[in-house]
């Protein structure tokens with residue numbers, strides 16, 4: 018077009034250099050930027066998904082809690098106010114986002130007066146309240162507004178903060194009408210819209226979920242049955258402005274910095290129904306701007322959103338997560354660097370071309386002599402070669418950048434049908450294990466091996482065909498056959514004539530991410546320690562078994578299995594040993610069950626088995642016994658022999674429940690009953706157990722404060738020397754004087770204290786009080802007696818047991834010799850080596866040691882020799898029949914002679930008659946304790962007995 022000496026030649030060449038430099042830079046910048054954007058999106062989707070799931074799960078748990086409360090009304094006919102309170106308290110603690118749990122009782126107008134009179138017995142000022150629903154804050158008088166059926170908020174917890182709702186007639190509430198009718202007609206939980214809830218002051222918005230309670234035992238088949246039989250509703254009140262925040266807090270999910278979360282109590286994003294917003298700026302759902310016509314990923318500011326609707330007890334809610342608007346530099350350092358370097362190189366190149374061009378022209382003009390042209394030409398050639406060298410260097414730089422990229426980069430020909438690979442970088446060789454020679458000339462499909470049917474293939478082939486960029490995820494395989502998950506990005510490369518000659522492909526190794534993803538999924542369904550399924554899967558499987566059982570008229574057995582004294586293995590040998598034990602039990606259970614049975618671990622030492630009945634295999638009770646026998650076989654852990662037993666509760670579909678929750682709850686109750694019966698036991702669920710379970714709950718709740726409130730006292734039972742007839746010792750026995758239920762036997766609460774760990778404080782109090790009392794008797798000159806104190810399992814394995822006994826003796830100034838520690842036989846036999854060590858330590862302090870309930874456990878006489886003990890206490894079950902059962906008489910006689918051979922003292926417990934004393938005396942028993950001489954008595958009565966010198 019222009020000759021070299023044309024005035025426009027130089028600017029044009031400079032401009033062309035600059036332009037091509039910019040074009041190359043831009044295309045590299047766009048490519049890298051696209052990859053960065055894809056990564057950012059995938060990170061956002063991952064974290065947003067976690068948040069959305071947490072919110073949805075929180076609402077499901079809330080509905081589940083309400084179902085649990087309703088279960089109380091199904092399980093117990095007309096539960097009392099106190100039962101309700103005890104039952105819901107743990108639920109409220111566990112789910113702090115619930116503002117109140119209540120029971121609304123339906124009353125006919127004629128029952129109103131009687132109901133009020135009944136309530137006044139407990140609440141003297143009680144009146145049914147009516148509310149002007151147009152202005153929820155105004156509570157008005159006792160005159161009824163309507164003569165329709167009433168719905169009174171009868172039980173409500175917690176009372177504090179909900180006083181306004183207590184006794185309120187909610188039958189006229191416009192907000193509750195729809196949900197209540199829906200719940201009544203379906204039997205399912207039903208949520209209201211947002212409205213000004215009465216007890217939430219200052220017109221605060223809230224919503225309520227209600228669930229119907231039908232008459233106990235009613236048969237419900239039709240909607241008419243539901244209308245007739247409904248007697249009330251359970252309900253949960255939630256504060257709109259707190260519920261989501263508390264769910265996130267409760268689940269331990271801190272709001273993520275890179276996600277904005279909005280939750281609406283409506284099916285669409287209605288600002289009036291917005292209940293939660295994690296950032297100040299609202300999320301713009303629709304953005305229209307000039308950028309809409311350009312690819313989205315080019316502009317960082319384009320918001321990403323994920324939204325979904327979910328069900329809250331029959332109401333559709335809407336939740337949206339969005340990515341916050343970020344700085345242009347954030348997450349895009351790579352592309353910006355490419356842009357910067359590219360621009361600099363382009364400018365440098367253009368300047369260089371311009372300067373060299375101008376210089377040569379100047380020379381031309383200056384010399385202007387034909388003869389010098391040769392020299393100038395030579396000069397120019399030299400400079401040209403330098404320029405070429407520089408250009409080569411720039412090219413080498415780019416090549417080196419590709420060579421040192423951490424990700425695999427492949428350049429393949431655009432010629433169909435092979436699209437043969439022409440170049441792979443070292444990262445490709447490292448990631449795939451193929452050398453460049455092994456893949457050059459082949460198609461990229463070499464990486465997929467035989468696994469050719471893959472979803473991403475179509476996208477990549479159409480991108481190649483349409484000559485555009487494409488992205489897909491593939492299961493690829495390394496040369497050694499190992500699975501390699503790859504995220505593949507492909508982009509066309511054009512020549513100077515705009516023709517696509519090659520494709521450049523970037524491969525990201527996402528194997529780790531995929532493994533993590535599948536691990537997460539596995540973890541969500543399995544117990545990490547044992548690999549057994551977890552609670553979520555258990556529910557699904559149980560539902561399936563129930564459907565199967567209903568269709569073929571088969572039973573389904575749900576076994577709730579809890580290991581006895583497992584906590585002590587953990588406490589004494591450490592968690593590692595505990596874990597090994599759980600794994601061994603899991604393996605035992607797996608070996609024991611059939612292919613279609615399900616075994617789940619619920620956490621801790623709790624396992625659940627679902628055993629569906631099959632036509633070829635009916636379920637029989639001896640199955641449970643076999644299972645228990647299998648577990649009872651000795652297990653070797655860290656060189657220790659463990660004799661582990663378990664307690665099993667069984668609930669049977671369809672008799673003991675029709676849904677997974679009820680069956681699991683009832684199997685759990687039955688398991689507790691089995692434990693109460695003395696461990697190593699199984700029990701089938703019966704309706705009566707429910708009452709016991711409630712009582713247990715009550716005891717557990719009150720026991721926490723009993724020590725503070727000084728509700729415990731010690732009674733003392735004398736121990737008498739058979740030869741002299743004198744009192745030589747006493748056993749301290751604890752009594753709980755409950756403010757409401759009166760005296761509660763230790764048999765009923767010691768085990769609960771043991772399980773909850775409260776026994777440690779209670780036991781310390783017993784020890785101190787007994788030592789103080791004994792020292793007091795000595796100071797008063799009433800003799801030097803021995804006081805025996807019972808030690809429970811958990812106390813025995815307590816790390817600082819010996820130190821705390823030494824300290825108590827020191828504080829109370831009692832000589833160690835006058836304290837006797839009683840341990841049960843089964844306690845010391847459970848881990849003989851450990852027990853011998855602790856006993857020796859105790860003995861070194863100077864206290865006396867005795868084995869209680871001797872004869873009931875499985876003592877081996879060989880072991881008995883190794884224990885540094887002073888006395889054996891023969892269990893009262895043998896003593897009871899010594900005068901009329903020859904076997905018992907023989908057992909007692911041999912225990913006495915055995916003990917004497919081992920130089921141990923013998924105390925007979927539960928001695929009630931003169932004949933028994935005569936027998937024991939003949940057998941040379943050393944001491945007796947029992948009602949015949951005296952029952953356990955208060956400290957004052959015991960002191961009086963000593964003063965009057967009572968003798969046998």
Ligand SMILES: Nc1nc2c(ncn2[C@@H]2O[C@@H]3COP(=O)(O)O[C@H]4[C@@H](O)[C@H](n5cnc6c(=O)[nH]c(N)nc65)O[C@@H]4COP(=O)(O)O[C@H]3[C@H]2O)c(=O)[nH]1
Nearest residue numbers: 750751763764767783807808809927928929947948949953
């Ligand atoms: N039928 C009959 N019974 C008699 C006779 N003489 C005494 N007894 C009762 O037999 C039990 C003896 O205590 P134990 O075997 O250690 O059994 C105790 C002990 O295992 C536990 N216990 C009591 N106090 C404590 C304590 O402070 N700490 C611990 N860890 N356990 C305690 O509770 C169990 C029951 O205690 P109690 O109800 O006080 O029951 C006491 C006592 O009242 C008799 O002639 N006939």
